[in-house]
Amino acid sequence: MKTTLTWFGYILLPVVVLGGMMIFFRDVTKRNREYPIQMGVSPAYRSQTVNESFPNGLTTQLPVAGTIARGFKPFHYDATPEEAKRAGAELTNPFNDSAENLERGKYIFTKSCAVCHGPTGAGDGPVIPKFPNPPSFKTETSRALADGELFHVITRGRNNMPAAEANVSTEDRWKLVLYIRTLQAQE
Numbered sequence: 001m002k003t004t005l006t007w008f009g010y011i012l013l014p015v016v017v018l019g020g021m022m023i024f025f026r027d028v029t030k031r032n033r034e035y036p037i038q039m040g041v042s043p044a045y046r047s048q049t050v051n052e053s054f055p056n057g058l059t060t061q062l063p064v065a066g067t068i069a070r071g072f073k074p075f076h077y078d079a080t081p082e083e084a085k086r087a088g089a090e091l092t093n094p095f096n097d098s099a100e101n102l103e104r105g106k107y108i109f110t111k112s113c114a115v116c117h118g119p120t121g122a123g124d125g126p127v128i129p130k131f132p133n134p135p136s137f138k139t140e141t142s143r144a145l146a147d148g149e150l151f152h153v154i155t156r157g158r159n160n161m162p163a164a165e166a167n168v169s170t171e172d173r174w175k176l177v178l179y180i181r182t183l184q185a186q187e
């Protein structure tokens with residue numbers, strides 16, 4: 001019995017005391033001990049962080065000037081009314097109004113545009129009047145817009161109209177133009 005107690009005193013007591021000290025005096029602002037060190041702390045940079053290895057200080061490097069990502073079709077028109085007119089004069093819709101293309105246009109319109117423009121394009125979507133009223137597609141000015149101008153508005157946005165370039169593909173934006181034309185032809 002006596003020896004057991006002595007062994008407790010010699011082994012368990014230091015473990016409890018030292019262990020307790022390690023826990024209570026641990027600096028929580030610093031990284032704790034880790035094994036194996038080399039794998040715990042990776043030398044790789046995270047993409048959105050500062051990087052002193054590059055002159056511009058960025059980890060994610062910008063594309064080389066004058067290059068185009070594979071499969072990306074650049075749209076060489078700025079977000080100005082003059083550029084919208086130019087797009088109207090220069091661009092034609094590469095798609096025809098086949099049932100399939102219209103079906104696709106309707107699908108995207110219902111999904112991304114009808115919240116504001118309304119199911120028939122009258123400018124009475126469910127977020128109106130909390131959001132400023134878009135014009136009806138059936139006005140004379142709207143009908144008079146060239147296909148390229150409609151494509152420009154959808155791609156670049158205009159005033160309160162958000163640009164759809166990032167979330168709707170080029171093909172789908174042209175199919176939206178087709179679908180808007182069918183909405184305009186109604187009534």
Ligand code: HEC
Pocket residue numbers: 109112113114115116117131132133134135136137141142143145150153154158159160161162164168176180
């Ligand atoms: C957040 C609401 C909102 C969404 C979503 C939206 N629009 Fe618009 N849209 C507007 C507003 C507001 C205007 C009027 C802009 C202005 O005052 O110049 C407009 C204008 C337009 C016009 C020009 C109409 C004209 O007569 O000049 C077209 C075309 C158009 N939108 C198409 C679309 C399409 C296609 C989508 C879906 C990809 C879409 N919009 C999504 C709010 C929206």
